[in-house]
Amino acid sequence: MSRTMLMHMPFVKAMSLAGCLLAGCGPGREMSGVTVTQSAALEAFDSLLPVDADSVVQLYRQNDPARFKVTHRRQLEDASRYIDSLNSVLGIDSRIDTLAIDHAFENFGNAACSGRSIYLSSSYFLLYDDPSVVRSVITHEFGHKIYQRLSESQRLVFEELWVQLSNAALLYLFRDGEYSGNAKFGGHPYDSPAEFFASAFNLFSNRERELTSRLQYVTPNHLQLIERLKRNILNVAKKQ
Numbered sequence: 001m002s003r004t005m006l007m008h009m010p011f012v013k014a015m016s017l018a019g020c021l022l023a024g025c026g027p028g029r030e031m032s033g034v035t036v037t038q039s040a041a042l043e044a045f046d047s048l049l050p051v052d053a054d055s056v057v058q059l060y061r062q063n064d065p066a067r068f069k070v071t072h073r074r075q076l077e078d079a080s081r082y083i084d085s086l087n088s089v090l091g092i093d094s095r096i097d098t099l100a101i102d103h104a105f106e107n108f109g110n111a112a113c114s115g116r117s118i119y120l121s122s123s124y125f126l127l128y129d130d131p132s133v134v135r136s137v138i139t140h141e142f143g144h145k146i147y148q149r150l151s152e153s154q155r156l157v158f159e160e161l162w163v164q165l166s167n168a169a170l171l172y173l174f175r176d177g178e179y180s181g182n183a184k185f186g187g188h189p190y191d192s193p194a195e196f197f198a199s200a201f202n203l204f205s206n207r208e209r210e211l212t213s214r215l216q217y218v219t220p221n222h223l224q225l226i227e228r229l230k231r232n233i234l235n236v237a238k239k240q
Contacts, residue, residue, distance in 0.1 A: 042108065048177070048184035050127055056108070059126040065103050072125045076101070079134050083118065086142045089237055096145065101125075109185055113141040113148075124183065132181030136202055140176060140187065143201030146237055147194050154236055155193070161229050162193040168222050173214055174199045179207045197233070204233055 042053035049056065063071065080099055087095040098117040102110060112119045118141050124134050147155070165171055172178070176187025176199050189196040203211050215223060 045185055050184075056123070056127070057105075060103075060105050060122075063103075063122065063126055065101075068101070068103065068122055068125070075125055075131060075134060078131055079120075079138060082135055082138060083142070086139070090145070090149075094145075094149065096142070109183070111137050111141050113144045118142070128183065130181065132206070133183055136176060136179075136182045136206055137186060139205050140198045140202040143198035144194060146201065147197045150236060154232075157232055158197050158229075159193045161225060161232070162189075162196045164225055165196075165222075165229075166190070168225070170218065170222060170226075171196065173211065173218075173226075174203060176202055179203060179210055181206065200229060201233055201237065204230055 040053070042049065042056055046053055051059075069076070076099070083096050083099060090096075094116070096113070096116055096118055100117055100119045101122050102119055103122045107121050108123045110119070110121045111124070118138060120134070120137060120141075124137055128134070147158075150158075162171075165174075171189045174187070174189040174196060176182045177184045178187075182202075187195075187199045187202070189199040215226065218226070
């Protein structure tokens with residue numbers, strides 16, 4: 001597997017000329033190794049992609065890690081600066097300090113937050129000439145970071161809200177992929193309270209007006225649940 005690592009240096013704004021390191025963390029991946037089977041795997045959600053599956057394969061073949069770093073340097077710098085802005089709600093010892101770009105074709109569309117790192121598939125940069133998509137997926141993954149740091153009592157609040165909104169058949173409101181500036185295949189709030197929290201955190205952070213416009217047909221008692229969700233997300237996101 002090959003990754004591009006962008007490491008935030010302590011107490012230095014990420015991606016400043018003096019404080020960033022761009023380096024591969026493995027040998028370059030041969031894009032000629034992308035197989036027909038791998039291409040076919042994308043066809044299962046072909047309707048959710050901005051280009052067809054064959055074009056995705058070509059994008060990977062044309063963008064080895066070295067070329068990717070040059071072509072997408074500006075977007076990578078912007079992504080790191082955005083992570084720094086999110087980091088302000090975390091204590092110094094728990095802030096995200098590494099953005100890792102995964103160039104493996106089989107990890108297409110993957111994103112994760114682990115420890116002090118956020119991992120993004122290069123596909124988000126290759127497929128979307130739209131910084132809001134990268135911003136949204138980073139926000140979603142940062143939401144996981146916040147959720148991991150919640151107390152047991154705080155998690156119980158969101159678990160309860162997840163169950164209540166599920167029973168009201170309203171979890172669809174929090175599927176990231178249904179909103180502008182998000183990858184169509186992004187977000188799965190049905191899976192768990194953690195995924196629900198991450199999606200809601202993303203939408204309240206980046207698409208609150210669009211979310212609000214979808215609430216006009218929601219009954220008042222259910223609106224109260226959503227308002228409670230918003231209050232609790234804003235409260236726990238102030239400082240962790």
